[in-house]
Each structure stands twice: as C-alpha cells, then as structure tokens.
C-alpha cells in the first residue's frame with residue numbers, strides 16, 4: 001500500500017468535527033488507509049491507531065475540528081480571522097467523497113465551474129469569464145496564494161441579494177487544505193472566510209470538512225450551513241466523475257488554460273514537495289529527457 | 290487481451306442512443322462517451338474531458354456539439370475538437386485540443402467499436418431485421434463467458450463462429466431461432482452478452498421476457514463458476530499525453546503550413562453576384578473550426594485568398610464559403626467564378642479564427658454588409674442552435690443581392706434584412722441598430738470598409754467599449770506608408786535586423802531565416818500578430834482596435850512599422 005511521504009506525513013490532518021466525538025463514545029475513522037479511534041476522555045482527547053491502542057497519536061483541536069498525525073507534525077497553519085470576536089464560526093459539515101484530496105482542493109480553487117455546477121448561486125451563464133488573476137507560491141510560508149480573483153455572481157452568499165462581481169483570495173497553506181477569503185456582502189472592509197480541510201481516508205476517498213467564519217448577523221446558522229452544503233453537494237457528483245481520481249502531476253495529463261493558473265501552481269508545489277499520496281507523480285518521459 | 294484492441298465489438302444497441310442522449314460505453318477497460326448528433330452521426334469518444342478529466346458521458350448533447358458539465362467546454366460532432374472555452378470567451382481555442390475518438394459502425398441494430406486502431410470492419414452477419422434482446426452484464430472473464438455461452442447451445446446443434454467473441458447458435462431452452470450472440474469484453478473480469486434474433490418475433494414482449502429469464506439464469510451460473518476462479522487483474526488502459534504545446538499553456542498561434550486537399554462538391558448561385566462553394570473532405574471530415582473562422586484557398590492561378598466558413602456547429606464534412614464576383618479584384622474571386630468547377634480539387638489551409646464569437650453576451654448583434662455576411666452566418670447558426678439571444682441585420686442592394694437568402698430563413702424573427710438603402714438611410718438604420726450600450730452586449734460587424742468605420746464610430750459615440758465591438762475587414766484599403774527605416778531586435782532569437790524603407794518587417798524576418806506565419810499580408814487578417822516588448826509601433830493595419838493599438842503591446846508585422854528608432858519583438 002502506498003504510504004505518504006515524510007513531508008505529507010509530518011502534517012496535522014483533520015479527522016473529525018468537534019461535535020462528532022461525544023464523551024464515552026469511541027469514534028472510528030480512517031486516515032491514510034489506517035483505521036483510527038478517537039475518544040473523548042475525562043482528561044481530554046485520545047487518538048490511537050485501531051491496531052496499536054496503547055500508543056497515543058498527537059492530537060489537536062482547532063477551528064472546530066480534531067486533528068492528528070501519523071508522523072511528527074509541524075505547526076498547523078494559521079487562520080487569524082478565526083479568532084476575531086464578532087465572527088460566526090461554524091462547522092459547515094463533513095461529507096464523504098470518492099475522490100483524492102488534491103482533486104477536491106483544485107475544485108475548491110476553481111472559479112471556471114461556477115456557472116455550470118453552481119448555476120444561479122455562484123455563477124450563471126452567460127457570465128463565464130475568468131479574468132486574469134495573480135498566483136504566487138511562497139516558499140518560506142509553504143503556501144500557494146491566488147489574489148485578485150474576480151467573478152460575476154448572481155448570489156454569492158446567504159446575505160447577498162442581486163448580482164455582483166465578487167473578489168476572492170485563495171490560500172493553500174497545507175497540501176490538503178485551502179482557505180478562501182471573499183468580499184463580504186454586509187461589510188465591504190472585511191472578508192468572509194470559508195475553508196476546506198480534506199481528510200485523506202484513502203488515496204481515492206476523502207472526507208471533506210468545511211469551515212465557515214462569517215461576518216453576518218442576519219442569517220441563521222442553519223441557513224449559512226445549508227448554503228455551503230448545497231454548494232458542496234453540487235461539486236460531489238462532478239468530483240466523483242473525474243478520471244483518474246488521483247491528481248496527475250504530469251503537465252501533459254490534462255489541458256490547462258490561463259484560468260487554471262492556481263491549479264498549475266498547486267500541482268507544481270505538490271511535485272516539489274514530493275507529495276506522493278492521492279496523486280499520480282510525474283515520471284519523466286523518455287522522449288523528454 | 291491486447292491483440293483484441295484491433296477487433297470490432299458491439300458496445301451499445303442503436304436504441305441506447307435516443308435524441309440528445311449520451312451513453313456510457315465500455316470496452317476492454319476503456320470508457321467511452323457515445324452520442325448521436327442530430328445529423329445522425331454516432332460519436333465514440335474517450336470518456337474524459339481533456340480539461341480536467343470529467344466523464345463526458347455526464348455531459349450535455351446539444352445536437353452538434355457535446356458540452357462538458359464541469360466548465361462547459363464544447364467539442365464538435367465528428368472531430369471531437371474543442372470549439373469553445375467559456376472561461377476565456379474572447380479567445381478561439383487551439384484547434385488541436387481534440388479528444389480521442391474511436392472507430393464506429395452501426396450494424397444490425399448494434400453500435401460497434403474497437404479499443405484501438407481497428408482492422409477493416411467485416412460484417413459478421415447477414416443484413417436483416419435483427420431484433421436485439423436485452424443486454425446481460427456478467428461478472429466473469431470474457432473468455433469464460435464466451436465458452437459458457439457456447440456450451441449453452443441446444444443439445445445436438447452446432448454453434449457457428451462469427452467473430453472471436455460471437456456465435457450464431459440455437460440457445461438451449463430458446464424458441465428455436467438461430468440467434469447471433471456476441472460477448473462484449475468490458476474489462477478483464479466483466480462482459481456483456483448481446484444477443485440478436487433474426488427477425489422481430491410475433492410477440493416481442495413475451496419473447497424478450499423469455500430470453501431475459503434464460504440469459505439471466507445463464508449469467509448466474511457463469512458467475513458462480515467465476516467466483517471460484519481468482520479475480521483477473523483489471524486492464525490498465527494507457528492514456529495518451531496531450532501534446533507538449535497544449536501542456537505548456539496558452540498563447541499559441543497556428544502556422545499556416547499544413548494544407549488540406551478538398552473537392553468542390555457544389556458550386557451554386559448564392560444570390561446576385563455571389564457564388565457559393567461547398568469544399569468537401571476527400572475522406573472523412575475536415576478539421577474543427579469555430580464560428581468566425583476563415584480558410585486560405587489556394588487558387589489555380591497561384592493566388593491565395595481568405596474566405597470565411599459559413600457552416601453551423603458540428604458540420605464537418607465540408608466547408609461552405611461565399612465568393613463575390615468582383616471584376617476589379619486582385620484575381621481571387623474572378624478566378625473562382627470563372628475557372629473552378631464542381632469536382633475540381635483545391636488546396637486550403639486549416640481554419641484560423643481571428644474573429645471569434647463570444648458566447649457570454651446577454652445579447653449579440655450581428656451586422657452584415659453584402660458578402661460580409663459569411664462569418665456572421667456561421668455565428669448566427671451557432672447562437673441559434675444554442676438558443677442564445679441575438680439579432681442579425683443584413684444589408685443588401687436588392688432582394689436579389691441578398692446573399693444566402695435561403696439559409697437566413699430559418700432564423701425567423703432574429704433576421705432583419707435592410708434592402709436597397711441609400712447612404713443616409715443606411716446611416717440612420719445603423720444608428721438605430723447600434724443604440725446605446727448595456728452590460729454584456731456584443732456587436733459583430735463585417736462588410737465594406739465604410740460601413741465598418743461607421744459602425745465603429747457610432748458604437749464609440751454611444752458608449753460601447755472597444756472590447757464589445759468586433760469586426761473583420763476583408764482587406765486593408767488604407768494607403769500604407771513604407772518610408773520609415775528602423776531597427777528590430779528579436780528578443781527570443783537574439784537577432785538584430787535593419788528594416789529599410791520600402792521593405793516590411795515580415796520580409797526582413799524571412800530573409801534572415803526567421804519563420805513567421807502570415808496570410809493576407811495587408812494588415813487585415815491578424816495572422817502575423819506579434820508581441821511588442823519595447824518601442825512604439827506605427828500601426829497601419831485594420832485588424833487591431835483602437836485600445837489595442839494604443840496599448841502598443843502587439844503589432845502586425847506585414848504592414849505596420851515603427852515610430853521609435855528601435856522595436857523589440859517577442860520572436
């Protein structure tokens with residue numbers, strides 16, 4: 001069985017939403033094909049591999065989710081906005097999807113599908129253009145950053161009424177996690193934060209955990225959650241119909257266009273970091289050498 | 290089973306392909322998107338969008354094109370070439386974005402294909418009114434399924450081999466017909482039994498039910514045996530990598546080198562003074578084109594002229610063009626008018642598109658003057674086929690002069706002919722048509738130079754941004770000033786060249802061995818468009834719009850020169 005390379009292994013990986021694990025009730029899930037058990041005990045959380053119950057794994061509660069690692073985890077990335085007092089932070093759901101984690105991240109970064117997959121919510125024909133935007137890979141922070149991303153949206157969030165051009169910033173601070181900032185309909189100086197944390201159950205199976213951190217004191221939590229779940233429910237059938245399910249890192253496997261700049265940067269970054277799980281690594285072709 | 294990939298196998302029944310449906314086919318570990326276009330043609334394509342790998346079997350069959358669900362890329366009937374990328378509505382996609390296609394033949398109520406380069410199709414059966422039974426999927430190796438099917442013959446009867454995986458036989462427990470039974474090898478461990486009866490039975494439903502029960506019992510028996518055998522390794526089909534130029538991303542321009550031989554399939558009168566020509570492929574289909582595209586036609590007298598393709602989407606068997614009889618022309622049209630006959634062979638270039646149609650307009654306005662109708666006709670067919678909002682204004686001297694009048698009829702209310710107007714009336718009408726600009730509207734105009742100038746001026750005055758006004762000149766009627774001399778530095782080739790008065794940049798490039806594409810060489814078609822890295826070009830073309838000219842970021846090397854002493858070009 002394919003094992004994650006040390007770079008990937010030495011990260012925190014999400015394994016459950018906080019509320020999913022009740023006291024006294026062991027919660028079973030899978031990370032990198034390894035069955036694990038999460039328990040909420042009197043002295044805190046305990047995570048172990050099902051086959052090695054005596055050896056606790058590292059554990060962290062952050063952003064409303066439980067994180068663990070099969071290696072020696074480097075610090076988890078920061079989302080500073082999360083701690084702002086007036087934000088409404090919520091776990092917007094955890095959904096199993098038969099796809100690799102990197103495919104799900106690429107979909108999260110992608111604006112071109114809005115009019116087709118999120119019709120009349122995040123986009124609508126005929127407004128299909130993806131305008132030029134900027135991408136950089138910050139080596140020292142180890143993250144991909146896409147800025148000045150703009151898209152015409154009929155209804156960008158629960159609290160927005162008419163159509164508008166919405167501006168996005170995307171961060172990929174972790175090989176399997178991405179954070180999105182978008183102009184906030186109720187306060188033009190601040191940004192709503194939506195994040196996806198992918199739990200690699202196997203190479204071709206994930207649980208996608210969603211976080212929302214919003215400036216919105218009108219909508220109910222249920223509405224805001226439902227909005228995000230509708231969106232992701234629309235992505236799921238597309239993701240499950242992608243072939244191959246693993247993300248090909250060979251640039252010649254698929255056909256990129258300018259709108260895919262962020263995905264191209266992401267694929268390159270995964271390649272550089274030697275990421276080998278949930279991807280089809282680049283093997284140099286004889287003819288190219 | 291690799292030797293099998295050249296063999297033909299049934300992958301679907303004809304009934305699996307109803308109007309505007311896409312069927313998910315499988316053969317030897319491969320997946321196919323199988324769909325019938327409105328012209329009857331059946332397409333068998335790799336079931337994978339070249340963009341992001343989404344299955345095309347969940348795409349949308351629009352009748353002439355298949356549209357991917359994920360980002361709306363459109364692929365043409367027959368060629369599987371990508372014709373439109375919605376994320377970049379102003380760009381014409383590279384013709385070479387082409388999905389993999391597989392051979393296809395419809396025979397005996399079944400759709401046949403092969404998983405690789407196929408042998409010639411040999412009809413395995415007599416032509417007859419074959420009646421297809423329900424296909425029965427079986428989880429077992431195709432070889433085992435075949436052997437068990439053969440063993441299920443009526444005792445005493447002798448199955449006759451039709452293909453490696455097909456037999457003519459009487460099935461034990463059947464109703465005595467000589468059935469044709471084919472085993473479709475889906476994967477190493479899966480197959481589909483496709484059986485045909487020689488004619489439609491008297492009681493079709495009862496017969497279907499009878500054989501369904503019979504074959505299902507056979508399936509269960511085969512699967513019981515198969516469960517005891519070790520599961521075979523699945524077939525790993527190889528996927529061809531996309532070409533290097535596509536993988537290394539955008540900004541590619543096509544050269545004009547490849548030429549295609551075509552036959553003049555039809556020459557007809559397309560209105561007073563206009564000849565219509567259908568140029569057909571000698572075999573199979575012609576390359577993918579997009580609305581607005583043109584081809585170079587090499588004429589018998591050695592001249593090369595550009596003509597717009599008038600076809601609708603997915604019409605790939607011939608290119609329709611319109612030629613104006615013009616006594617004073619450079620020789621192009623008079624040659625066609627007089628010399629070219631039906632059946633003649635001509636050489637043409639691959640289609641090139643400098644006048645791409647955006648499909649992201651809330652409303653598109655097309656304005657044609659005379660023979661300028663040709664590219665707009667292709668656009669109108671495209672917009673009409675996809676039910677997009679548009680209006681189509683055609684100006685002509687008289688009803689008889691209205692080109693392609695027959696083709697216009699189908700657009701109904703979308704078309705407004707403007708017949709026999711004088712200059713002042715034309716001006717007033719255009720003013721009304723152009724009107725004021727509103728968000729996401731686009732205007733396309735093609736016709737005589739004065740008309741284009743007028744429309745552009747009216748649009749500018751009424752608040753239309755340059756990006757929303759699209760035009761195509763047939764020729765550059767401006768006087769070209771060749772008096773300047775200057776230096777050109779080629780950034781990528783590390784060459785510095787002197788351009789003297791009286792010579793064009795393009796000529797100097799070629800003299801120095803630099804390959805540069807070109808077509809009209811009079812600043813109208815845009816083929817020689819080149820990026821400018823430094824310096825101020827002296828634009829003398831009619832291709833770039835004002836905003837593009839002022840940006841000084843690109844130029845046409847066939848006519849434009851330099852205002853600064855030096856130009857640095859991205860060549």
Ligand code: FES
Pocket residue numbers: 338339340341342343357358359360361362
């Ligand atoms: S995957 Fe088909 S259009 Fe993007």
Ligand SMILES: [Fe+2]
Pocket residue numbers: 107108113117118231235
């Ligand atoms: Fe999405």
